[in-house]
Amino acid sequence: MARLVKVGAAQLGPIQRADSRSSVVERMLVLMQKAHVQDCNLVVFPELALTTFFPRWYFEDTAEADTWFESSMPSVETQPLFGAAKRYGMGFHLGYAEKVEEQGAVHRYNTAILVDPSGTIVGKYRKVHLPGHAQFDPKRKFQHLEKRYFEVGNLGFRVWRMLGGIMGMCICNDRRWPETFRVMGLQGVEMVVLGYNTPTTNSQSDEPPQLRAFHNRLSMQAGAYQNSSWVVGVAKAGREDGHELMGGSAIVAPTGEIVAEAHTLEDELVVATCDLDKCAFGKQSVFNFAAHRRIEHYGLITQQTGAVLPE
C-alpha cells in the first residue's frame, strides 16, 4: 500500500523591494490554484517568501528592517493562503521573517511553518544555520546580513506527522549541513521541505554559477540519500533589484535522484507524486541506523563547534 503525497514545489520568481506583500500573495494563490488543479496534497513555498531577500540590504538600526518582518501569522495579507489551503484541502509550507515577543523580549527569526490541509499551523521551524555576517562588510561584492537581522533558531530540527507521513523542515543554508538532515533522519523523517534564497554568485569569490547550482543539488541529494527521505527544495529565483538568485527548485527521491526540477527563474510549479513508502528500503538496509551507526566514534560532532587542528 503506497503512501502517496503529491507535492507542488512552488518556486517564486523575483520579488522586488517595492513589491507589496499582497501582490506576492496573489502570485502564491495562482500557484496554489495550479497545484489544486493537479490534485496536490502539499505546496512548498520558498524561504522569506513574502518579500524581497532583504538581508542583502544594510540598515544601521536593525529596527529599520522591521518592515520585512511578520508579527502575526496568519496576518491580514497572508490569510488568503490559509483560506485556499482549507478550501482545497491542501497543506502548505511557507517561509517568512518572524518578529515575536517571547519571555519579555523581542526576537527575530528566519522562520518556516507547516500548515495542514485544514489550514492550521501544525509545525514551526526557525533557521539554525544562519549564513553571512552581522556587520557591514565592504570587502564583499554584496551584503548577506542574516547574522545581523536574525537570531539563531531555538526550536531545533523537529518532525511532525502530517499527510500520513513524517515531515521535517529546514531553511536554505541548513541544507548544506549534514547535521540538519541527520537529526531529522534520527526521528524517521520521510519528507524534508525547505526553501532557499541563494545568490547565483558568491559575495567573496568568483565561484561560477554552475558550481553553486551543483552545490545546491549535491546538498539536497546527499541529505535525501543518506537519510532515505524525500527532499523538496524550493527557490526564490531570478533578479531582485539587480541581485541574481539561483533557481533549481527540485524534488529529490530517497535514492538521492532528482525526480522533478524547475527550468525557469520565474513563478513555476514543479510537481511530483512522492511515495513515502519508498523511504523504507534505505532506512532498513544501508541506512538502518540502529544496525550500523557507531555513536561512540562521533563525539566531536557535538563536543566541538569549530575545527581543532592536530599538533
Next chain:
Amino acid sequence: MARLVKVGAAQLGPIQRADSRSSVVERMLVLMQKAHVQDCNLVVFPELALTTFFPRWYFEDTAEADTWFESSMPSVETQPLFGAAKRYGMGFHLGYAEKVEEQGAVHRYNTAILVDPSGTIVGKYRKVHLPGHAQFDPKRKFQHLEKRYFEVGNLGFRVWRMLGGIMGMCICNDRRWPETFRVMGLQGVEMVVLGYNTPTTNSQSDEPPQLRAFHNRLSMQAGAYQNSSWVVGVAKAGREDGHELMGGSAIVAPTGEIVAEAHTLEDELVVATCDLDKCAFGKQSVFNFAAHRRIEHYGLITQQTGAVLPE
C-alpha cells in the same frame, strides 16, 4: 604558495580467490612504478587490497577465514611495497584484513594504513561502519559478511600530518556516512583517502548499477564539499569469481567536483595534482565551522544510535 600533492588513485582490477598475495603485490608494484614515473607523492590502494573480497564467502567457523588476514604488516609478501615507497620517496595507503592480538585476545579488523615516503607506517584506521550481516542470509542474492568477520574499529576517525597537509582515512561503507567526514573535518582534514569493494548490484534489491555508481560519487562528493577537503576514493573493480564490483575510482576536489575518474574495471592509475591550499576557501567561508555550526541542536547525533519515531 600552493601545497601540491600529486596523488595516484591505484584502482585494482579483480583478484580471484585463487590469486596469491605475491601476484597481487606484483600488480601493485607496477602501479607504484607508473605513479613514480608521473612524480606522484602518494599512491592510494583499495580496501582489502591483497586478496579477493572474501566477505562474500561464508565460513561456518570464522577461523577458516584467517587465510585472508594479515598477522603482520609489513609481511614477507607486502615488504616490497614498503621498499618501493622508500625507493621512490612516495607515500601510500593500503587496505587489508588485520588479525591482531591485543589485551590477551585475538581481534580481526578491516584495516587501512598510511605509509609515509620513508616507508614508515604513520597511521592506522580500522573500519567503523561495517555493512552487511553476521549470519548466513539465504534471502540475499549473495552474502556480505563483514559483520561476521570483523569487529567494529576501535581507533575512531583520526587525522595525521603528512606530505605537508592533514590526512585522514576511512574505508568503503564509511564514505556513505556524513559523520565519518565530519569528525575528520572537525580536525581540519585536507585529504581523505579511502578504498572500497562495492558490489555492482545490491544483494537485497534490483537497484540498477548506475544508481549505485551515483551513490558512490554522491557520498564522496558530499563528504568533500561539506568539509572542504580532497577525497580520494579507490575501487577494487571488476568480476571476482563471478561477482561484479563497481569501479569509478575518483579524485574529488574540496568543491565536490570530480577532477579525475577511472574509466576501466581493471588495474588503472588515476592521477591528479591536489593543491591542499584549495581547502582554505570553503573552510573559511560556507563551512567555517566555528562561525556557523550549532552543536546545541545536534544532540541526537551522538545520543541516539537508531531512529526513534514521533508519536
